[in-house]
Structure formats: structure tokens, C-alpha cells
Amino acid sequence: MLLxxxxxxxxxxxxxxxxxxxxxxxxxxxxxxxxxxxxxxxxRNEEIFGEGEPVDYLYKxxxxxxxxxxxxxxxxxxxxxxxxxxxxxGLDAHDLHTISTEATTPSKVRVIKRKAxxxxxxxxxxxxxxxxxxxxxxxxxxxxxxxxxxxxxxxxVGFLQEMxxxxxxxxxxxxxxxxxxxxxxxxxxxxxxxxxxKLLETEGAISLPxxxxxxxxxxxxxx
Amino acid sequence: MLLxxxxxxxxxxxxxxxxxxxxxxxxxxxxxxxxxxxxxxxxRNEEIFGEGEPVDYLYKxxxxxxxxxxxxxxxxxxxxxxxxxxxxxGLDAHDLHTISTEATTPSKVRVIKRKAxxxxxxxxxxxxxxxxxxxxxxxxxxxxxxxxxxxxxxxxVGFLQEMxxxxxxxxxxxxxxxxxxxxxxxxxxxxxxxxxxKLLETEGAISLPxxxxxxxxxxxxxx
DNA sequence: CGTCACATTGAACCTCTTCAAGCGCCGTGG
DNA sequence: CCACGGCGCTTGAAGAGGTTCAATGTGACG
Numbered sequence: 001m002l003l004x005x006x007x008x009x010x011x012x013x014x015x016x017x018x019x020x021x022x023x024x025x026x027x028x029x030x031x032x033x034x035x036x037x038x039x040x041x042x043x044r045n046e047e048i049f050g051e052g053e054p055v056d057y058l059y060k061x062x063x064x065x066x067x068x069x070x071x072x073x074x075x076x077x078x079x080x081x082x083x084x085x086x087x088x089x090g091l092d093a094h095d096l097h098t099i100s101t102e103a104t105t106p107s108k109v110r111v112i113k114r115k116a117x118x119x120x121x122x123x124x125x126x127x128x129x130x131x132x133x134x135x136x137x138x139x140x141x142x143x144x145x146x147x148x149x150x151x152x153x154x155x156x157v158g159f160l161q162e163m164x165x166x167x168x169x170x171x172x173x174x175x176x177x178x179x180x181x182x183x184x185x186x187x188x189x190x191x192x193x194x195x196x197x198k199l200l201e202t203e204g205a206i207s208l209p210x211x212x213x214x215x216x217x218x219x220x221x222x223x
Numbered sequence: 224m225l226l227x228x229x230x231x232x233x234x235x236x237x238x239x240x241x242x243x244x245x246x247x248x249x250x251x252x253x254x255x256x257x258x259x260x261x262x263x264x265x266x267r268n269e270e271i272f273g274e275g276e277p278v279d280y281l282y283k284x285x286x287x288x289x290x291x292x293x294x295x296x297x298x299x300x301x302x303x304x305x306x307x308x309x310x311x312x313g314l315d316a317h318d319l320h321t322i323s324t325e326a327t328t329p330s331k332v333r334v335i336k337r338k339a340x341x342x343x344x345x346x347x348x349x350x351x352x353x354x355x356x357x358x359x360x361x362x363x364x365x366x367x368x369x370x371x372x373x374x375x376x377x378x379x380v381g382f383l384q385e386m387x388x389x390x391x392x393x394x395x396x397x398x399x400x401x402x403x404x405x406x407x408x409x410x411x412x413x414x415x416x417x418x419x420x421k422l423l424e425t426e427g428a429i430s431l432p433x434x435x436x437x438x439x440x441x442x443x444x445x446x
Numbered sequence: 447c448g449t450c451a452c453a454t455t456g457a458a459c460c461t462c463t464t465c466a467a468g469c470g471c472c473g474t475g476g
Numbered sequence: 477c478c479a480c481g482g483c484g485c486t487t488g489a490a491g492a493g494g495t496t497c498a499a500t501g502t503g504a505c506g
Contacts, residue, residue, distance in 0.1 A: 070365065070369065072369060076372070078368065078369055078372055080365055080368065091358070092358075092361065092362070092365070093358055093361070093362060094354065094355050094358040094359075098362055098365065099365070124347075124350070127347070127350055127351065127354065128350065130354060131317065131350065131353060131354050131357060132317050134354060134357045134358055134361060135314070135315075135316055135317040135357055136317075137361055138315065138316070138357060138360055138361045138364060139315070139316060139321055141361060141364040141365055141368065142293065142303060142315070142321065142322070142364055144368060145301065145303065145364065145367060145368055145371065146293065146295060146301055148368065148371045148372065148410070149299070149301055149371065149410045151493075151494090152493075152494065178451095178452070178453090179452075179453065179454095180452085187371070187372045188494080188495090189494075189495060189496080190452090190453075190454095191453095191454080191455085191494090191495075191496085192493095192494060192495075194453060194454055194455085195454085195455080195494095198454080198455090210503095211452080211453075211502090211503080374461075374462090375461075375462065401484070401485090402484075402485065402486095403484085411462080411463090412462075412463060412464080413484090413485075413486095414462090414463075414464085414485095414486080414487085415461095415462060415463075417485060417486055417487080418462095418486085418487080421486080421487090434471090434484080434485075447506100448505105448506090449504100449505090449506085450503105450504090450505090450506100451502105451503095451504090452501105452502085452503085452504100453500105453501075453502075453503095454499100454500080454501065454502085455498105455499085455500075455501085456497105456498085456499085456500095457496100457497090457498090458495105458496085458497090459494105459495080459496075459497100460493105460494090460495075460496090461492105461493095461494085461495090462491105462492095462493090462494100463490105463491080463492075463493090464489100464490085464491075464492090465488105465489090465490085465491095466487105466488085466489090466490105467486105467487085467488080467489105468485105468486080468487075468488100469484105469485080469486070469487090470483105470484090470485080470486090471482105471483090471484085471485095472481105472482095472483090472484105473480105473481095473482090474479105474480085474481085474482100475478105475479090475480085475481105476477105476478090476479080476480090
């Protein structure tokens, strides 16, 4: 069988905090998406929004890392995306969220009411921006699709390259998520992720100074 | 290795016809997406649009079946979606297509210039419609992601259920695509698809009267 | 300093792939 | 009208890659 991440009720590790709502400091009308209220802090494993909730807010991550997940009937968890500082998220659907989002590490997130964006008498630029963002998400999802068809090694390498691309520093990556998160993102088991990383290290492609750091020795030869 | 569908130069079976452009009968201004020019006919394996081309048109399939594909560097082909009569497609990106589309069977497609939609002085309803469509595509893609994480049997069953849901007739499905198309859509080999279908038949879940027909005996117990 | 969650490592198993052969349908040409 | 040939599909047996189960290792935090 292929059941991996059954959410065995480890009620301690998975903080099941109820979704908080930011204090709506609706004052100055936002003309672009950049204008957002003060950042809200989220603890590790705290939920930003949950599946089935209405799509009322748009989020911009300031610091930390957010994971977007879908949980299947069987309890199987699939990780749809990681969001890093600067990324916008919360646009997975038009009416109701199809995904949940949680912080993988203490994070700060700016929030804006979506209505405030849409209701501004048809701000064409803004809604086009939303369309662009959704299209970008779509492209990301399709790239992720491609990744899931490859072998374990290529998936891990692809993940590292994706993270490296989004990092500021060159050749050095920070992984602000657990092995389980990575595994669920890549459709592998934590054991395979661990083994594959180790293999890449013994091959000389990378170094693993700590659990959260990866150094890419030859970014080009990573294929 | 995981290389499956390497496009071995079977230049005969894959009609590499150049993308045709419909005769632009731009006359009556379109106020909704429903207003489209007369349908264009496409032959089997004929390309509607290709990867890298600008996103200038929106398409609505009238009859037949369209497959959306991405081809990887290795020659590996991934099938992103099937479009059936009534479906709209061509919104995989905002600027340049990231996918190619071909007819899996003789098909008729209605076409509309995208500019004609966007340039109408900011038709808010239309652009919101586009946003909805893109969001729906995103959801489809994420569902497809989920499917790719399951075992072979669950993938095939999921595919059958998806097709059944889109069919008018109840309990009977037409598959207007080859086994290779199905395999590339599910991330499996044609052998596994064939075997799995046969297995489902011997289990009594389905019947396979012909290559293109599937009868679902107990749609509920298909799990 | 002990505990707990997370990560690593090892060995047996299982599913899907791979390679290879045979089948059946359909169009073409004799 | 039937034989031939091609293509897509089926079926079989061997192999690889990832999962599973189980045990051990390691770092953070009280």
C-alpha cells in the first residue's frame, strides 16, 4: 500500500490551535496589494486558515515558512506548497479554501481582507493582479505534478533546486521544515528523503552541516 | 529508472501538424465568453496550440477530446488534462502557454480572441469569469496531484470516476483516448493501466466491451 | 541530565517497471 | 474477398526502486 502519513493522533506535536483572525484595522483604503495591515505572528504548527473556510483574506508572508496541505479521507496528508518570505498565498480557490495552511516555524504574516480588494468599484489592475497570482499558482502546481512523476533522487534534487532558487544566499539553503513536511511535499517517505540526502552527500553533491542547512557544492552538476 | 514515454521518433503515428489559426471572423463584439466564432475542426493528434506560444485565444470544445501535455527535457511526456465537450481551455498561463494541446480524436473547437475579452474597457464580469476559470484549473491540478500519490489501482479508479462524473450517461464511460494517453495522465505505464483495468474487470467492478468503452457495475463499490 | 520529538540506518517485502512476446483490430492492396 | 501489415493493446516473467517495520542515533529544552 501507499499510505504514509496517517495522522496518528499525536495530539502533542500537532498543535491544533483554532484559526485566529487578525484584528481588522480597516482604515486606509488599499489601492494595491502591497498595502496590508501589521503582521500577525503565528507559532509553529499554528493554522492560518483551514480547508472549507471562506476565502476572505489574502496573505503575505513576512518571515518564517508556511505549508499548504490537503488531507485525504484516509488521513493521508499531501503538502501542496511551501511559502517563503515575500510570497502571497490564500488564492487556492475563489469561494472556499480547498487547502489548509500552517506555519512550519514561527512566522509573521501580513493579512488583507479580500473584499477590500474586490469591492473597490472594480479596480481592474488589482483583479488582474489576482489573476496573475492564480495563474502563477497554477504553473507551480503543474511543475509540482511533473516532479511527482520522477524518481526519488530527482525529486529531492528538484526540491533542493527549487528552494535554492528562492533563497537569497547562493549555494546554501535553509530548510525551515521537518523531514516529514519534505516527504509529504515530494510524495515520499521520510526514510527515503533521509537516505537520498545522505546519498547526495556521499556522492559529494551536497553537505549537511545541520538538519536545517544544505550546502550545494556544484549546483550545475546536481543532475 | 522512471523514463517511460520517450517520444521515440515515430513520425508516422504522431501527426506533427503545424498549429493552425482559425479564420478570425471578428464581427459582433463579444459581451460574454459564450459568444464565439464558428467551430474549427481538428484531426486526430493535430495541435491546437503549442508550448511557448502567446496566450491569445480562449477555446471551448464542442465535440471530441483534447489533451493538454507538457514534455520534459528527457522526452518524457506528462499529460496535464483531458478536455471534453463543454470545457473551456487555454488558460494555463497569463502570457505564454506552458502546455501544448492536441486532439486525441477528431474534434471541433470554438475559438475566441482573448484580447477581445480583455480590451472591452474592463468588463469586470468577464475578467472575473477568467479568474474563476483559472481557479478551477488550479483546483483540478491539485486534485490531480493527489491522484499521483496513490497506488496504481486507485489512480485508475480515480480516473474512471473522474470521467464518469463528466459523462452524461450514467454507469457507462467512453474513453476517447489511447492507453498511452491514460498512462501518461496517471503517471503509469500502459502495461500497468491495461493490467489494472483487467483486474477490475475480473473483480467484477467493471466491464470492458471494447477498447473505448467501460461499464461501471457498482459505481459506489469502486473503492 | 533526562526526556521527547525528530532523524538516521538496516533488512525484508511488495508494487510497479522493464523487457519481450503474442494477440486482435482495421485499413490497404492484391 | 481474403491476405498482409501495422498499430495499439494484452499478457508474462524478471528486476529495481521505494516502502515498511524496527531499532538506534541525535539534538533541543525542560
